[in-house]
Amino acid sequence: MATASRSLWKGAISFGLVHIPVSLHSASMESGVDFDWLDKRSMDPVGYKRINKRTGREITKDNIVKGIEYENDKYVLLSDEEIEAVYPRSTQAIEIEAFVSMDEIPFVYLDRPYYLAPVGRGQKVYALLREALLKSGRIGLARVVIHTKQHLAALVPAGPALVLNLLRWSDEIRTWDDLSLPKEGAKANNISERELQMAGQLIDDMTVAFDPSQFADRFKEQVMALVERKVEAGETETVLEPEEEPLPTAGKGADVVDLTALLQQSLKGRAESKNHHKAAPKKKRAA
Template identity: 65%
Template sequence: MATASSRVLWKGAISFGLVHIPVSLHAATRENDIDFDWLDRRSMDPVGYKRINKRTGREIAREDIVRGVAYEDGQYVVLSDDEIRAAYPESTQTIDIETFVSAAEVPFIYLERPYYLAPLGKGAKVYALLREALLKTGRIGIARVVMQHKQHLAALVAAGPGLVLNLLRWADEIRSWGDLDLPAEGPRAAGLSDREMKMATQLIEEMSGSWNPADYKEEFKDKIMALVKRKIDADETQSVTRIEPLEGGRGGGAEVVDLTLLLQRSLRQGGAAPAKTAARTARSPRKTASRKRA
């Protein structure tokens, strides 16, 4: 298995109750698809993409392109860049956990893209505490996070030595079963006999084994790369002229303070605290404590 990317994609903090855990976000997956570039057969020059008016076939300059949303067939509402920019969600640099649920409650169809989270600064101990608590309870955190001007629903999952932030699809992005002609649920309702069920379960048991992802490889990619290697070895290659390209929040991580104190305060408040309040508490615990004593 490939190692995790060391490049930091995002810095922020996990927030639940009054607790802040400074973390960095790293890619957990990588694309391994074969990249087929378009080339002109006559000259072996790279073939690019153009902005084309679909009615006239003419190329359009970037400054003449606007963005529109279709509301009826052929009818659009045009939005300016400023209007679109104003609708972007505010980037808070926090992974705000709203609730904890059983891991089995979230269907796999909602999982979209995983990222690794690593602790920053003095956050290692509280990072480990959250990881171990999630493993012990069998829960995952359901959170909201803003990345690249887009708000995401996410699941915070303890996996082995680390925490994984798995972006989730929103409910309205999941299609319903309703339009599919599916058999009724349950053996009896589906017309299955006890003997058929027994044989099917027996076959599944006999074919069962341990999950080892290295046992499965993409055959198409292996065949293409083997073909490429054979052509390189046979000196069946082409030179392509390199085309030069045209010129064209806040920091993450609050200081970790007395963890026991923050957990006690969070429990007294029922686990709910606005992110801004939590951030202030994490930054100035002594001042807050002195006010309470007064």
């Protein structure tokens, strides 16, 4: 198993008045087969050109503008300055807005996971949030900005870690309304109790403890085995790879003060807010 990557940035989990300094680490990596394009005459890397789809001619970056199609073949043009003005600013904060039960989020919403690790004096309060989530059976719903894009995310306890799993927005999920699906329920599909019992028995017989190491990408394994045989046979070519750009500098993490006091203040603030809404007199209608 690959080790966790270096920190992408340092910031804080925020809920109530409590701030937990954390560092963000990618929890996944692309492991498929990556075929590079090469010029067979010189073994030089082949890049992508900016081509005018109508004329087929290559154009320069200076002649490219950004547009959004609002009707067929009709566009609204947006300048780089207009787009930059509405980009979400990276605050490097994971702001928890609510908590929900662990089983309420369908798998189809899950997108990309990140590990969160405590930094500085955040060990205890990090562990407190993790254990409180486990005990309550809930996960946190938060907003976070990563690479100038705002995400909805689920803060999930997993073993010793807190995992920040980016979620898809609701308008990114397609419905199943146009699919021909059988109605819900056994009776609606004329499924007998005997058939249901036999299917359940088969499921029980095939049930195992989840071990991800037992499942591998067979296509990747076969391609890499072929690559290894070619390397051993000396069938290789030398390609000059372009230099990688450095990652942006990580920001500073938040500090932690007295945890008990912050929790008490957070609870007191929420209680006062609820009482204020309950005690607010109703406005009389004008005569």
